[in-house]
Amino acid sequence: MVQYESELDKTLAALADSNRRALVERLGRGSATVSELAEPLGMTLTGTKKHLRILEEAGLVTTEKVGRARVCSLGPRRLDDLEVFVESYRRMLDARLDRLGELVEKQQKEDEG
Amino acid sequence: MVQYESELDKTLAALADSNRRALVERLGRGSATVSELAEPLGMTLTGTKKHLRILEEAGLVTTEKVGRARVCSLGPRRLDDLEVFVESYRRMLDARLDRLGELVEKQQKEDEG
Numbered sequence: 218m219v220q221y222e223s224e225l226d227k228t229l230a231a232l233a234d235s236n237r238r239a240l241v242e243r244l245g246r247g248s249a250t251v252s253e254l255a256e257p258l259g260m261t262l263t264g265t266k267k268h269l270r271i272l273e274e275a276g277l278v279t280t281e282k283v284g285r286a287r288v289c290s291l292g293p294r295r296l297d298d299l300e301v302f303v304e305s306y307r308r309m310l311d312a313r314l315d316r317l318g319e320l321v322e323k324q325q326k327e328d329e330g
Numbered sequence: 331m332v333q334y335e336s337e338l339d340k341t342l343a344a345l346a347d348s349n350r351r352a353l354v355e356r357l358g359r360g361s362a363t364v365s366e367l368a369e370p371l372g373m374t375l376t377g378t379k380k381h382l383r384i385l386e387e388a389g390l391v392t393t394e395k396v397g398r399a400r401v402c403s404l405g406p407r408r409l410d411d412l413e414v415f416v417e418s419y420r421r422m423l424d425a426r427l428d429r430l431g432e433l434v435e436k437q438q439k440e441d442e443g
Contacts, residue, residue, distance in 0.1 A: 223348075225346075225348075225351075226346050226347060226348060227346075228346075229342050229343070229345050229346035230342070230343065230346040232342050232415075233338075233339050233340075233341075233342035233343040233346060234339060235336075235338075235339060238338075238415065241419065242418070242422075244422075245418070245419065245421075245422030245423075245425075245426075246422075290426065291419075291422055291423055291426050292423050292426060292427075293423075295420070295423065296416050296419055296420060299412075299416055300416050300417075300420070302345075302351065303409050303412055303413050303416060304413075305355070305358070306354065306358065306404075306409055307408070307409060307413070308358075309355075309357075309358030309359075309404055310358075310404055310405050310408065312358075313358075313403065313404050313405060314405075
């Protein structure tokens with residue numbers, strides 16, 4: 218459980234940055250070298266490498282040395298645990314809004330009666 | 331867009347802590363005061379308040395002063411943007427695995443031929 222928790226912590230922290238999400242989205246369209254990633258996103262090579270290291274530690278990106286370049290790819294991390302959390306949060310929020318709605322309705326009936 | 335990005339940054343950073351996710355899950359079962367939250371989770375009041383402030387800034391928790399107590403509730407933040415991201419990541423990862431599978435299959439056929 219602790220293992221699972223800390224893995225999700227790492228994933229969420231890695232994704233809590235719009236530059237890193239942009240890298241993930243770019244790699245979703247296909248593998249790329251560090252410089253192919255950096256330039257169109259207007260990022261420095263150093264910054265890109267730093268972000269990639271954080272994404273790699275969270276399992277969201279794999280990097281592989283090919284000749285003199287480092288090729289980056291999406292994965293292998295699946296986000297099933299995050300998906301479960303988001304789905305559970307939504308259900309809880311909907312239930313809360315339903316309860317609030319019922320309270321408002323009850324109050325209105327009391328005010329009318 | 332910048333507004334949206336920074337809101338999602340804040341949400342992901344707020345959720346990147348198992349204690350804060352535990353608070354969110356507890357509040358999903360109903361509103362509670364700070365001390366009602368702290369005790370069963372084995373957290374200090376000071377720590378709980380700190381976590382709640384981060385969750386509140388991310389819109390995941392609302393707090394309201396009722397008499398001398400502070401009552402905490404889930405929401406109002408919806409996680410539609412996070413859900414869209416997770417869904418998009420999953421589709422991209424599946425597509426990548428499909429492409430890898432095709433490559434492996436092609437290689438196998440070439441080896442056999």
